[in-house]
Amino acid sequence: MGCDGGTIPKRHELVKGPKKVEKVDKNAELAAKWKYCALSQEKLKRPIVACELGRLYNKDAIIEYLLDKSAERPNTEVVAHIRSLKDVKELNLTDNPAWEGERRNIKGDCYEDMHLAMFICPVVGLEMSGKHKFFFLQTCGCVFSERALREVKTVICHKCGDPFQEEDLVVLNGTKEEVETLQKAMEERRSKAKTAKKSKKSKDTKVSKTQDSAESCKLPQNPSESKSASENGEGSSGSSSDSAPGPSTSGESLKTLKATAGPFTGSKRSIQDMKDKSEAFKSLFTSHSSAKRTKDQTSNWVTHTPYHF
Incomplete structure (x- = not known):
């Protein structure tokens, strides 16, 4: 095929070998x-939160996801374990003084170091760029x-002086093995x-049941006890008919009081x-016979205009 100009094809041009596996750029992976x-x-921009598996999120994105979980998002499997804001922790980060942000290179005419991290360790000063392992405290x-x-x-x-234990330490963006151990601990x-x-x-529920049983024990269980109590109440009310009846008087005692009160009660x-x-x-009262008048003595009311001339 061709070769009329004295060209000799090479083997890699005629025989297609296996495709080379594309390698992921480590710097790009760490930046992502x-x-x-x-x-x-x-x-990432403040406020930044982290989940129990050590992944970093913007707090606004988590809130939007929790408000509307039905919306289509490319990475919903990453936040499947997040049920509410209690499952994430807002991070207390330390700014890197060497990082000036995006304000310096607004026009695009300055060199921007992509490997420079936004945050550092407050104790040692290492940059939080992925080259060194970082932890956050759940407390x-x-x-x-x-x-x-x-x-x-x-x-x-x-940084803040709060006490913590080793169980409160969570690695940020750990390896697969570390993520698996964190997931087991979370479960x-x-x-x-x-x-x-x-x-x-x-x-x-047990406490409520015991309270109900205690209240039921206070009430009389046998009908004979209730009858004797009612008879005692009637006898006491009948003996104290001279005094004013209280709210605890029975129906029969009220009837006897009404009978003895006279015709003018009520x-x-x-x-x-x-x-x-x-x-x-x-x-002195109008109900007396002297205050009553006959029809001839009573006067008729006449309507007139209220104007006086």
Whole structure:
């Protein structure tokens, strides 16, 4: 095929060998993990949060995901384990004084070092670019390098002073083996929380049942006891008929009190019917016979205009 100009084809031009495996650029991979959000693939900006598996996110992206989980997103499997904002921790990061940000290179005429990290370790000063291992504390959210935790061994946070344990340390952007161990620890922690919640509910139900049983024990169980109590109540109410009846009097005692009270109880008694009052006293009221007038004595009302001339 061709070769009419004295060219000799080589073997790699005629025989196609196996395709070479494309290698991922390590610098690009590190930049994708440490400078961009794992969910929205946007640049990390404060406030920055981390999940229990050590991935970095923008807090705004997590809130949008929790508000609308049905929306189509490219990396939903990365945040499948996040149920609420309690499953993430806002990080307390230390800014890198050598990083000037994007304001310096607005026009694009300056050199921008892509390997320069935005944050550093507050103890040792190592850059958080992925070349060194970093941890964050689930108690306070402070971030430190592995070298700082190894060289300065303490149980108190170097930055805020809060106490912590080794179980509170979570590696950021760890390897597959480290992510698997973190996932197992997360599942164990959540299962323990569920069992504790169930035991608390069972205890609450037991306490309510004991209270109900105690209240039922206070009430009379036998009908003979209730009858004797009612008879005693009637006898006491009958003996104290002279005194004013209280709210605890029974129906029969009220009937006896009404019978002995007289015909004037429950209705208005006229003053003219009182025999102990004199006629002069009775004549002061309009119900007296002297105050009554005949039809001839009563005057007719005549309507007129209210104007006076």
